[in-house]
Amino acid sequence: MxxxxxxxxxxxxxxxxxxxxxxxxxxxxxxxxxxxxxxxxxxxxxxxxxxxxxxxxxxxxxxxxxxxxxxxxxxxxxxxxxxxxxNQGHSLTVDVELKQQMPPAVLYHGTAQHYVQSILQQGIRRGTRQHVHLTEDQKLAAKVGSRHGQPAVLAVDAADMHQAGYIFYRSENDVWLCEHVPAIYMRVEMH
Structure with a gap:
């Protein structure tokens, strides 16, 4: 014991x-x-x-x-x-030497339900951090969203964003990063 x-x-x-x-x-x-x-x-x-x-x-x-x-x-x-x-998540300006990568077709972003309407209008912004954080794991996105209230998961059409010229990085700990996700590239997956 x-x-x-x-x-x-x-x-x-x-x-x-x-x-x-x-x-x-x-x-x-x-x-x-x-x-x-x-x-x-x-x-x-x-x-x-x-x-x-x-x-x-x-x-x-x-x-x-x-x-x-x-x-x-x-x-x-x-x-x-x-x-x-x-590995990532800085609000300070540092260059963690991320390398551009082609993202998978769909990535997920976890947030709280009370932010969804605003995000669907403005897109996902990086706020005080250097990048928007995305994941390949829908369950992990829901867990992240639950830290801020009732969770919501947004599916991001990363392939179309990449095709349109948006740059993606993958951190050492497998978090996908980009500067902004415009609203036209996402849908509510779990609300």
């Missing part, structure tokens, strides 16, 4: 630390007193020291575990594992 409690506590702490790392590596590096380079990379050693200066506890083993076990694979190490960055 103690082992289960210990695992639960470790998972809880890792999850909490993962949310803080997401904040630092995607939005506010100053929250840990660090800087990101133009490609979003941070020194692992500086990140650990910076996080610990905030009163939180992070060591290399915990960081390795958080990166490896994050269900959304939000973070990547460089080849020699001395630098770390978020």
């Amino acid at each position: 103690k082992n289960n409690e210990g695992n639960y506590q470790k998972n809880y702490q890792d999850n909490k630390m993962g949310r803080f790392l997401s904040l630092v590596l995607r939005h506010q590096p100053q929250a840990a007193g660090i800087t990101l380079d133009q490609n979003g990379w941070a020194s692992v050693d500086e990140l650990i020291r910076g996080v610990n200066r905030t009163g939180r506890r992070l060591d290399r083993a915990a960081l390795d575990r958080i990166v490896a076990e994050n269900s959304k694979q939000r973070y990547s190490f460089n080849e020699d594992r001395t630098r770390i960055r978020a």
Whole structure:
């Protein structure tokens, strides 16, 4: 029983630390007193020291575990594992060196039902992030939408968008990205 409690506590702490790392590596590096380079990379050693200066506890083993076990694979190490960055989702201007790719025929975007009417008029906008986030997984889109209220899933005709000249990228963690999805390329899949 103690082992289960210990695992639960470790998972809880890792999850909490993962949310803080997401904040630092995607939005506010100053929250840990660090800087990101133009490609979003941070020194692992500086990140650990910076996080610990905030009163939180992070060591290399915990960081390795958080990166490896994050269900959304939000973070990547460089080849020699001395630098770390978020794979996508930045509100900061960074170039995570995404490569253009041809998207599948249909991608999905999860949102809350109360946003659907506005989206059907204006399209999907990136808001404060660098890109609109799309997925090949309709269930994942519904899960994302449920974070903001009653979920709705929009199907995006990515093939037609690509044919019309819209550029798509695929992040290290398999999130499809583009700058904007005009309303004419989508339909409500689940409402």
